[in-house]
Amino acid sequence: MTAKVEKWPGVELSAKEFYEKVTSVKFRPEAKFAWSAGEAMSRFLAELQAGRLIARTCTTCKRILFPPRMFCEECFRPTKEWVYVKDTGTIETYSISYLDLDAKRIEDPIYVGVVSVDGASPKMGMMHYFGEVTPETIKIGMRVKAVWEPPEKRVGSVRDIRYWRPLREGER
Amino acid sequence: MRKVACIGAGMTLFRRRLLETPKEMCWEAAAMALDQAGLTIADVDAVVFGSAPDAFDGIHMKGENVLDGCGGKGKPYVRVFTGGGTAVFSPIAAYWHVASGTFDCVLVVNEEKMSSCQPHAQSVFGYIWDPILDRPLKPNLVWIFAMEMNRYMTVHNIRYEDVAAVAVKNKRNAVAHPCAQLPDPNITVEDVMNSEVMAWPVHRLDISPPSDGASALVICSQDFIKRKKVKSPPVWFSGVGWAIDTTFWTDRDLVFPEYLARAAKMAYKQARIDNPRKQIDFAEPYDPFDYKELHHMQGLLLCKKGEAPKLTREGVTQRDGDLPTCPSGGLLGVGNPIAATMGIKVGELYWQLSGQAGKRQIPHEVHTGVTNAWGDLMQFSSVVVMRA
Numbered sequence: 001m002t003a004k005v006e007k008w009p010g011v012e013l014s015a016k017e018f019y020e021k022v023t024s025v026k027f028r029p030e031a032k033f034a035w036s037a038g039e040a041m042s043r044f045l046a047e048l049q050a051g052r053l054i055a056r057t058c059t060t061c062k063r064i065l066f067p068p069r070m071f072c073e074e075c076f077r078p079t080k081e082w083v084y085v086k087d088t089g090t091i092e093t094y095s096i097s098y099l100d101l102d103a104k105r106i107e108d109p110i111y112v113g114v115v116s117v118d119g120a121s122p123k124m125g126m127m128h129y130f131g132e133v134t135p136e137t138i139k140i141g142m143r144v145k146a147v148w149e150p151p152e153k154r155v156g157s158v159r160d161i162r163y164w165r166p167l168r169e170g171e172r
Numbered sequence: 173m174r175k176v177a178c179i180g181a182g183m184t185l186f187r188r189r190l191l192e193t194p195k196e197m198c199w200e201a202a203a204m205a206l207d208q209a210g211l212t213i214a215d216v217d218a219v220v221f222g223s224a225p226d227a228f229d230g231i232h233m234k235g236e237n238v239l240d241g242c243g244g245k246g247k248p249y250v251r252v253f254t255g256g257g258t259a260v261f262s263p264i265a266a267y268w269h270v271a272s273g274t275f276d277c278v279l280v281v282n283e284e285k286m287s288s289c290q291p292h293a294q295s296v297f298g299y300i301w302d303p304i305l306d307r308p309l310k311p312n313l314v315w316i317f318a319m320e321m322n323r324y325m326t327v328h329n330i331r332y333e334d335v336a337a338v339a340v341k342n343k344r345n346a347v348a349h350p351c352a353q354l355p356d357p358n359i360t361v362e363d364v365m366n367s368e369v370m371a372w373p374v375h376r377l378d379i380s381p382p383s384d385g386a387s388a389l390v391i392c393s394q395d396f397i398k399r400k401k402v403k404s405p406p407v408w409f410s411g412v413g414w415a416i417d418t419t420f421w422t423d424r425d426l427v428f429p430e431y432l433a434r435a436a437k438m439a440y441k442q443a444r445i446d447n448p449r450k451q452i453d454f455a456e457p458y459d460p461f462d463y464k465e466l467h468h469m470q471g472l473l474l475c476k477k478g479e480a481p482k483l484t485r486e487g488v489t490q491r492d493g494d495l496p497t498c499p500s501g502g503l504l505g506v507g508n509p510i511a512a513t514m515g516i517k518v519g520e521l522y523w524q525l526s527g528q529a530g531k532r533q534i535p536h537e538v539h540t541g542v543t544n545a546w547g548d549l550m551q552f553s554s555v556v557v558m559r560a
Contacts, residue, residue, distance in 0.1 A: 002181065002523055003523075003529065005204075005350070008184065008185055009201070009204060010185030010197070010200065010351070010385070011191040011192060012187045012190060013187075013191050017189075029230065033303075037304055066423075067305060073418050092425070093320070093322050093323035093326075094319065094322060095319050095372055096371070097315055097370075097371035097372070098370060098371065099371055101294075101295070101311070102294055112311075114319060123424070123425055124422075125423070127305070128309065140326045158308050158309065
């Protein structure tokens with residue numbers, strides 16, 4: 001009967017024991033990668049550099065797919081045409097992060113979330129940063145607009161958009 | 173298809189750092205499971221191994237690296253992988269190995285060693301994101317949980333204290349688990365709410381700890397039990413299911429895990445369950461974060477949408493409640509060695525349903541349990557229903 005097992009296996013190590021005794025060895029990998037961006041994403045990145053967001057249409061599903069893709073995962077047929085979508089949208093969700101990539105603590109938080117893009121099918125969007133907001137003002141459902149890097153600084157990356165800011169009164 | 177049972181389970185301690193190598197941990201868990209089942213490795217026809225991304229261990233072909241510890245030498249041996257979902261998926265793979273009639277007795281071993289990655293496992297979690305759309309934003313894994321938690325809480329108007337109550341329940345339940353890493357008999361909702369904000373709304377105590385650990389199960393056919401005169405009590409697989417949603421995670425509404433509902437319906441159909449809330453006695457929903465238990469209860473169709481916090485608040489999900497959830501102590505209390513959490517998910521179903529859970533035993537009689545695990549990029553779930 002497992003309920004009667006007295007000693008469960010496993011020997012715990014403290015951080016000190018792990019790093020200071022002969023209980024560990026070290027290795028630093030040197031792995032580097034370059035990815036081909038593919039048919040859909042190469043065009044997407046080129047359009048970002050030009051200051052535009054682009055999607056693909058699926059005529060079978062009657063959807064405007066964003067981020068763009070060359071085949072539709074729903075009906076499994078080729079997508080049809082390139083169409084531009086707007087650089088405005090809606091915050092679907094967000095987080096206010098006090099952690100960086102390596103889980104290190106940071107003072108100035110990162111506002112990050114999902115923005116669904118106007119002109120694409122409902123709920124289709126991308127992860128990105130938000131700016132010109134505070135913990136008190138940012139809300140799910142908030143209307144936002146992309147703030148682009150100046151043309152000479154764009155490199156063909158999602159970072160060509162610096163962040164998304166709240167839509168101002170009278171802006172569409 | 174043949175009837176399939178679990179007849180033994182084993183696991184190591186879950187700890188921040190264990191002395192043992194992955195291979196040694198596998199052997200410890202596997203040897204314990206075989207011992208509990210009253211069998212030796214010679215009785216095992218095939219072995220299934222499960223583990224999460226290789227990058228944590230820094231060893232590619234991790235399945236090959238640990239195979240001796242899993243008892244795989246000279247046998248049909250396979251590694252399965254569905255990210256965090258592996259915890260409940262590798263037992264499903266063992267199930268179909270046996271249900272199909274291909275094998276009579278299969279050993280399943282799951283392992284994770286998260287202490288190997290320096291300085292913190294977080295660094296390599298970065299490698300799971302899409303290199304073009306996501307990685308340039310330097311994402312931290314906690315972000316995806318924070319974004320999902322915010323969407324879930326906002327749409328259903330859920331108060332944070334009702335989410336924190338899950339962490340309290342599970343860390344208290346874990347006091348009764350002999351392998352637990354973070355049991356806390358005195359933790360309060362205030363402790364969780366006042367813990368450091370990592371990525372709002374996620375606080376430090378909303379998160380399960382990274383752990384080292386291994387677990388193992390012995391899974392066999394009804395004929396095998398008779399032929400080998402197995403004395404260890406069997407617990408039967410009644411239904412299994414799994415499903416995955418699109419890779420474009422920013423195109424999904426994170427408020428509801430549709431893929432989990434699909435997996436659950438698949439498992440319930442096989443188990444002839446049409447009213448899960450009435451026909452299921454307890455659950456081990458996957459709880460790497462406290463809100464995930466609530467999110468998964470909803471996905472497992474154990475409550476109406478947005479109702480899970482109310483069940484928690486009213487004590488329904490306590491160990492002595494009407495629908496105990498995570499009586500093991502869960503990932504929040506026992507620890508989160510990703511794939512090895514099999515030991516507190518399917519393993520806990522086995523121990524509870526065979527009356528071997530000791531101090532964790534649900535005080536009233538239970539006949540049917542359900543568990544799930546969740547993985548890949550917020551898009552996959554595996555579900556197992558078991559009966560005594």
